[in-house]
Amino acid sequence: MSLRSDVFLIDYELVESGREQPYLSKPKFRRASRGMIMTYVAVESLLERSWQLKELISEQRLGVVVGTSQGELEITKNFLTTLVKSETARPILFQNSLHNAVLGFLSIEFGIKGASMTVSNGSYSGEDAVATALDFLRADWCDACIAIGWDTKVNSFEKVWAALDPENVKRGEGAGALLLVNQSGLNRLSARSPITRVVEVETGGKIAKSTGQYIDYYDSNGIASFSRLLEVTPHACEIQIGKPNGSSRFVLGPI
Amino acid sequence: MISSNLNSNQENEVYVTGVGVVAPSGIGSDCLWRRALSNQTCIRAGEDNQFVGRVSADNLAELSNRIIESEQWSRLRSSDLDIAPSPAHLMAFAAMSEAMTQAGWSHLGPDDGLILATTTGLVTGWESELGHFLNEQADDPKLADCMRYQGLGCILQHLAASQNFSGQTRLITTACAAATQALILAHQWIRSGRVKRCLVGGVEVLSNLTIRGFDSFQLLSDGVCKPFDQNRNGINLAEGAGFLCLESDASPNRLAKLCGGGIAADGYHMTAPDPQGSGCASAMSLALKHAGIDADMIDWIHAHGTGSPHNDVSEAAAILKVFGDRGIAVSSTKAIHGHMLAASGAVESVLCVMALVNQVMLGTAKIETQDPTINLEVNRDSCDRSMNYILKSTLGFGGSNGAVVFSRVTR
Numbered sequence: 153m154s155l156r157s158d159v160f161l162i163d164y165e166l167v168e169s170g171r172e173q174p175y176l177s178k179p180k181f182r183r184a185s186r187g188m189i190m191t192y193v194a195v196e197s198l199l200e201r202s203w204q205l206k207e208l209i210s211e212q213r214l215g216v217v218v219g220t221s222q223g224e225l226e227i228t229k230n231f232l233t234t235l236v237k238s239e240t241a242r243p244i245l246f247q248n249s250l251h252n253a254v255l256g257f258l259s260i261e262f263g264i265k266g267a268s269m270t271v272s273n274g275s276y277s278g279e280d281a282v283a284t285a286l287d288f289l290r291a292d293w294c295d296a297c298i299a300i301g302w303d304t305k306v307n308s309f310e311k312v313w314a315a316l317d318p319e320n321v322k323r324g325e326g327a328g329a330l331l332l333v334n335q336s337g338l339n340r341l342s343a344r345s346p347i348t349r350v351v352e353v354e355t356g357g358k359i360a361k362s363t364g365q366y367i368d369y370y371d372s373n374g375i376a377s378f379s380r381l382l383e384v385t386p387h388a389c390e391i392q393i394g395k396p397n398g399s400s401r402f403v404l405g406p407i
Numbered sequence: 408m409i410s411s412n413l414n415s416n417q418e419n420e421v422y423v424t425g426v427g428v429v430a431p432s433g434i435g436s437d438c439l440w441r442r443a444l445s446n447q448t449c450i451r452a453g454e455d456n457q458f459v460g461r462v463s464a465d466n467l468a469e470l471s472n473r474i475i476e477s478e479q480w481s482r483l484r485s486s487d488l489d490i491a492p493s494p495a496h497l498m499a500f501a502a503m504s505e506a507m508t509q510a511g512w513s514h515l516g517p518d519d520g521l522i523l524a525t526t527t528g529l530v531t532g533w534e535s536e537l538g539h540f541l542n543e544q545a546d547d548p549k550l551a552d553c554m555r556y557q558g559l560g561c562i563l564q565h566l567a568a569s570q571n572f573s574g575q576t577r578l579i580t581t582a583c584a585a586a587t588q589a590l591i592l593a594h595q596w597i598r599s600g601r602v603k604r605c606l607v608g609g610v611e612v613l614s615n616l617t618i619r620g621f622d623s624f625q626l627l628s629d630g631v632c633k634p635f636d637q638n639r640n641g642i643n644l645a646e647g648a649g650f651l652c653l654e655s656d657a658s659p660n661r662l663a664k665l666c667g668g669g670i671a672a673d674g675y676h677m678t679a680p681d682p683q684g685s686g687c688a689s690a691m692s693l694a695l696k697h698a699g700i701d702a703d704m705i706d707w708i709h710a711h712g713t714g715s716p717h718n719d720v721s722e723a724a725a726i727l728k729v730f731g732d733r734g735i736a737v738s739s740t741k742a743i744h745g746h747m748l749a750a751s752g753a754v755e756s757v758l759c760v761m762a763l764v765n766q767v768m769l770g771t772a773k774i775e776t777q778d779p780t781i782n783l784e785v786n787r788d789s790c791d792r793s794m795n796y797i798l799k800s801t802l803g804f805g806g807s808n809g810a811v812v813f814s815r816v817t818r
């Protein structure tokens with residue numbers, strides 16, 4: 153498939169801080185981080201609504217791309233401080249501190265065995281996840297791909313972040329997930345009408361600062377901002393999202 | 408950014424035109440190649456008695472002198488980034504420069520791409536300020552300094568800034584499969600016409616976080632690792648950087664062709680590979696499919712072969728599943744240079760390219776008695792061998808897998 157092969161947005165889900173709380177006490181999530189749980193809730197919601205996705209698309213043809221800026225910062229901090237305080241390296245903290253841990257968790261829980269990747273690029277991590285999912289779908293590495301952006305706050309570091317941020321952006325936490333398909337995937341999910349066609353996502357490098365909207369949300373907020381703006385904009389347009397150090401651009405086309 | 412003048416219809420072929428390495432073997436891909444040819448290990452016992460592959464202090468000092476004076480570092484300093492070079496910067500800059508020099512690239516342009524793989528980035532900055540984390544002294548400027556560059560994306564931004572580069576970038580953090588996945592994504596970018604050239608690399612530093620973390624899983628070997636040996640008992644962590652220049656043009660500098668790759672997940676366990684090697688086998692099969700070749704055309708497999716009990720069994724199962732019991736030659740070079748985690752796919756792909764150029768099949772150092780449950784033809788010593796196709800595989804925590812196929816080019 154070529155650079156411009158069609159990719160369609162089928163559905164999206166946003167999980168704001170607090171929605172993970174009911175899951176924390178469940179045995180299944182005993183060893184899971186908050187990041188894992190928030191992304192789990194997002195993917196679970198998508199799959200529940202996406203009519204028979206798992207029956208219509210094989211586990212080898214379902215991909216996932218996870219984008220996060222900070223990764224499991226809180227768990228990394230806990231691993232390091234536990235190490236210093238008690239000279240004990242806790243395996244579960246190390247395992248969950250890895251950037252790729254969320255992807256591994258989702259892959260296990262939802263039986264996703266197709267192309268999968270974790271990416272990171274500061275406040276553009278969510279956009280990079282979507283751009284990578286477009287690459288996957290256009291390369292025909294999968295028929296459907298879930299692009300996820302997530303980050304969690306570490307309250308004890310908020311003063312540090314505030315001191316480092318000249319624009320004083322309010323930081324939050326959460327997860328956002330988009331379900332994207334290529335033409336083959338859309339044919340398989342014939343009962344679902346796509347929301348829009350995603351033509352391109354521009355990320356990386358020096359992008360001119362925009363006057364577009366910026367939603368105070370969380371560091372990998374591209375997916376959240378994009379999804380919320382979808383609710384108030386026509387679905388064939390360009391959505392430009394202002395960021396603390398520039399902007400990103402989603403190019404959408406008619407179906 | 409997408410450049411509209413690139414051809415999006417033609418499926419371009421992708422060639423490796425430059426390689427660069429900094430590893431425990433020293434500065435430069437030739438240093439590593441010589442070590443690999445002679446099966447000579449670079450693994451040493453560290454201060455904490457852990458056997459690791461460390462880039463020497465002398466080499467880091469040499470790189471520091473070289474890089475601080477460089478134009479690239481000046482560009483970085485003249486941007487709004489104010490940072491002292493870390494070991495990750497030093498290794499990545501040097502490996503990147505070697506690869507670009509060999510390929511004849513003076514700089515990266517708007518039609519180029521840059522893809523990096525790492526799981527540690529600038530983590531050593533964190534570790535030097537552990538006390539501040541411990542006390543959560545938020546007002547301490549040192550804590551702010553190390554937090555500023557905590558995100559893994561920072562090292563990619565610094566590499567891009569050093570090249571004054573504003574084109575397509577991507578940072579991949581998919582554990583030990585990251586650099587292989589970076590090569591596969593770069594292949595797709597070039598094939599589809601998204602970019603004309605792509606600089607792909609991986610960098611990893613030894614840190615207390617990773618050493619103590621892997622030790623907590625009892626995954627570290629008590630000596631030099633022994634991939635595929637019946638007495639293997641773990642891995643040797645290592646640091647280093649590897650870069651490859653990929654381009655579509657019929658450049659006279661072509662070293663090898665990157666034919667294709669495959670990415671797949673186990674969906675099995677957070678830290679252990681599927682014993683049946685399902686995800687690894689899928690990645691290998693997809694790599695063959697995308698390369699457009701049959702399994703029996705592969706002459707040699709450069710395995711992930713970490714020396715951990717689980718990895719080697721899983722990878723062997725995957726190889727048997729895809730290649731059958733025809734006795735395809737398999738080697739692991741981990742006992743030479745150690746396991747550079749996210750960078751391993753890049754550094755070991757450099758070895759694959761050099762193997763094709765020199766028509767030499769590398770050996771597997773330190774293997775004494777092959778594990779009888781691993782039914783592979785493990786190649787022990789380097790030897791001349793006519794080879795057209797090589798497959799490189801990697802497996803990572805989280806059940807992430809990647810495999811790439813390289814082929815010989817007529818020069």
